[in-house]
Amino acid sequence: MKMETVRLGRTNIVVNRNGFGALPVQRVNMEEAKVILKKAYDNGITFFDSARAYSDSEEKIGEALSEVRQKIYISTKTMATTVTDFWKDLETSLSLLKTDYIDIYQFHNPSFCPKPGDGSGLYEAMLEAKKQGKIRYIGLTNHRLHVAREAVECGLYDTLQFPFSYLASKKEEELVDLCKEKDVGFICMKALSGGLIDRSDAAYAYLAQFDNTLPIWGIQKESELDEFIEYNDNPPIMSEEIKAIIAHDQKELSGEFCRGCGYCMPCPMGIEINQCARMSLMLRRAPSAGWLSEHWQEEMKKIENCINCGKCMSHCPYGLNTPELLKKNYEDYKTFFK
Numbered sequence: 001m002k003m004e005t006v007r008l009g010r011t012n013i014v015v016n017r018n019g020f021g022a023l024p025v026q027r028v029n030m031e032e033a034k035v036i037l038k039k040a041y042d043n044g045i046t047f048f049d050s051a052r053a054y055s056d057s058e059e060k061i062g063e064a065l066s067e068v069r070q071k072i073y074i075s076t077k078t079m080a081t082t083v084t085d086f087w088k089d090l091e092t093s094l095s096l097l098k099t100d101y102i103d104i105y106q107f108h109n110p111s112f113c114p115k116p117g118d119g120s121g122l123y124e125a126m127l128e129a130k131k132q133g134k135i136r137y138i139g140l141t142n143h144r145l146h147v148a149r150e151a152v153e154c155g156l157y158d159t160l161q162f163p164f165s166y167l168a169s170k171k172e173e174e175l176v177d178l179c180k181e182k183d184v185g186f187i188c189m190k191a192l193s194g195g196l197i198d199r200s201d202a203a204y205a206y207l208a209q210f211d212n213t214l215p216i217w218g219i220q221k222e223s224e225l226d227e228f229i230e231y232n233d234n235p236p237i238m239s240e241e242i243k244a245i246i247a248h249d250q251k252e253l254s255g256e257f258c259r260g261c262g263y264c265m266p267c268p269m270g271i272e273i274n275q276c277a278r279m280s281l282m283l284r285r286a287p288s289a290g291w292l293s294e295h296w297q298e299e300m301k302k303i304e305n306c307i308n309c310g311k312c313m314s315h316c317p318y319g320l321n322t323p324e325l326l327k328k329n330y331e332d333y334k335t336f337f338k
Contacts, residue, residue, distance in 0.1 A: 003044050003232040006214040008185030011137045011158050013073055013103065015214065017204075017235070018228045019047040021189065024220030026055040030063060036225055037064035041072060043229045049161075049187065049216045050097075051077035051108055052089045062098035069099050075159075075187065077108035077141060083121040090129060104159050104185075105129065106139035109263065109317075113140065113150040123156065141189070143261055143317035148175055152184050163190035163261070164213065165197055166206035166246045167253055173210075180212045191215040194260030196253060196281055200227055201236035202245045209238065256320055257281060264312035264322055269305045273312050276300055277322055279329045283336065292336060303330040 004017040020040050025033040037048070037060065048065070050057045058076060065072055074097060078089040094100060105126065107114055114122040129135045139159035140151045151157045152175070160179055164172055164186075179186040191203050200217070207213045219225050236242065258278035267273050275282070276299060283291050290296075303326045312322040 004208065004235050006212065008104075008159055008187070008214060009179065009212070010183040011104070011185050013047075013137075013185070015047040015073060016044050016232065017208065017214065018045050018231060019049060019187070019214050019216035020045050021216035021218040022048055022050040022057045022061060023054050024218045025060050026057045027220050030056075030060060033060040034064040036219060036222055037061060039222065040219070040225055040229075041065060041068055043225075044232050045228075046072045047075070047214065047216070048072060049075045050093075051079075052093055053077070053079055053108060056096075058093055058096040062096050066098035073103040074099065075104035075106060075139065075161075076102055077106040079108040079110075080122070081110075081120070083125045086122060086125045087129075090134060094134065101133055102135045104137045104139045104187075105135035106141050106159070106161060109142050110140070110147070111144075113147050113154065115154060115156060139185075139187070141187075143259075143263065145171060145175065149178065152178050152182050155182070157184060159185035159187055161187040161189055161216075163193075163259065164188040164207070165191050165193045165203060167193050167197070167250060176210050176213060180210075186210075186213050188213045188215040190259060190261070191217060193253075194278075196257075196259075196278070196285055197249065198285055199242075199245055201231075202242045202249075204231055205236040205238045205242050206246060208235065253281070256318075256325070258320065258322075258325060259318065261317065263317055264315050267312060268309060269302060269307060271302045271306065271326065272299050273322060273326065276303060277320075277325045277329055280332045283333070288336070300330055300333050303327065 005014050006017050007014045048061055050061055076093050078086055080086040080089050116123050126138045137158035140157050141161035142148045148160055148162050152160055176186055197203050207215050217228055260274045262274040264273045306323055308323050316322055
C-alpha cells in the first residue's frame with residue numbers, strides 16, 4: 001500500500017495522512033464502532049484522536065484496538081481546569097482506552113495557554129504525567145488563534161490541534177507555517193468545516209499542499225471510512241476541477257458563518273445554536289429534506305425564545321454575533337415554507 005504520511009513535528013511520530021477523529025463514533029453503538037475502528041486500522045490508519053468529553057469514544061477505542069495498542073498512536077484530551085480534575089481525567093482515559101500510556105495528551109480548548117508558574121498547576125501536572133510515563137507528548141487544542149499562536153511560540157507544546165480547511169484565512173495558513181518552522185506537530189480538525197465542505201477529495205488535496213498537516217476525519221459510518229481508505233492508494237491531487245470547487249466554496253462561504261464547534265452550548269433557552277446558526281448554509285449544501293423535518297422546524301422555532309443574554313457570543317471563539325446570526329437563519333428558514 002503506497003500511502004502518504006505525515007511527520008508530527010518533533011514527536012517524530014509518522015502516520016498515514018488520514019487520521020481518525022473519534023468524536024462521531026460516540027453516536028453509534030459499540031459493535032458498529034468496533035467494526036469501523038478495526039477496519040480503519042486494518043487499512044493503514046494508525047492515528048486515533050479522542051477526548052474525555054466525547055462520552056464513550058475512548059471506551060470504544062479501547063475495546064476495538066487494545067490488542068494492537070503498540071502499533072497505533074492515541075491522542076486524547078482533558079478539559080480540566082484544576083490539577084485534581086486533570087489527574088481524574090487522565091486516569092479515566094487510561095482505564096477506558098485499556099492502556100498505560102497516551103501518546104499525545106492535550107489541553108482541550110482552554111481559554112488561555114497553560115504554562116509553568118501561571119498558578120493553575122496544569123502544565124506542571126502534564127510534566128509530572130510525562131515523568132511517570134503516562135503520557136509521551138504534550139499538546140493543546142484550540143479554536144482561538146491567539147491562544148494557538150502562543151502555544152506554538154512558547155516552545156512548551158509538542159503538538160497543536162486547530163481547525164483548518166480550505167475555508168481558512170491567511171492568518172490560519174500562517175499558523176500552519178509557524179508550526180512547521182517551530183517543529184510543532186499540526187493536527188488538523190474541522191477539515192470538512194463541520195459538514196459545510198461536501199467534497200472530501202478537495203479537502204484532502206488542499207491540506208496535502210501543507211506537508212506538516214495531519215487531518216483527523218470525523219468518521220461514524222463505514223461508507224465515510226471507505227472514502228478515506230480509497231485515498232491511501234489514490235490520494236486526491238490539486239487538479240483544475242478541485243481548484244474550481246475550492247474557489248466556488250471560498251466565494252460562497254466567505255464572511256461570517258458558524259463552524260458548528262458547539263462552544264456556545266448549552267443555550268439557556270434550549271436552542272441548538274451550533275446547527276440553527278448555520279441552517280441557511282446546511283439547506284443549500286446538503287439534501288434539504290432532513291433539515292425541513294418537523295423536528296428541525298421545532299428546533300428553529302425556539303429561536304423566537306432567544307433572550308439575547310449574550311452567553312453564546314461570549315463563548316464563541318470566532319467572535320460571531322450569534323443572536324443576530326440565529327435570527328437571520330430563522331428568517332431565511334421560514335422562506336422555504338412559503
